[in-house]
Amino acid sequence: MMKFAIEAAQKSEKDIAVGAVIVKNGKIISSAHNKKELNKDVTEHAEIIAIREASIKLDKWRLDDCELYVTLEPCPMCAWAILQARIRNVYFGSYDTNYGALGSKLDLRKILNSNTKVYGGIMEDECNNLLKTYFQNMRK
Secondary structure, three states, X not given: OHHHHHHXXXXXXXXXXXXXXXXXXXEEEEEEEOOHHHHOOOOOOHHHHHHHHHHHHHOOOOOOOEEEEEEEOOOHXXXXXXXXXXXXXXXXXXXXXXXXXXXXXXXXXXHHOOOOEEEOOOOHHHHHHHHHHHHHHHHO
């Protein structure tokens, strides 16, 4: 499923290349990429958009029967939304030692006493390359 998150991230254009997909019963129910710059909205991170779409599609805010695949470890805003949505499992590619809120910089699961399971480093090289390419292109 991470390959689908990577495909979503490649659509980010002028935003940081991050993609996310939410899966239920092995089927993708939402897919998103960062749109913060595009929409001039600080909340338009891939994870938040994917959660919104999944909640609408399932007509509920509790996504405890879902999994999230995201190319970059979620920031505090996204991690808190993930935990509030009760997403069962989170799989991320790149570790974010500056802002990662599911284990790298801090772990918000400890504050909420969450049951969400987190697995990092999934297709890490491919996810790191997305970010590297994005920042190289931005410097040009």
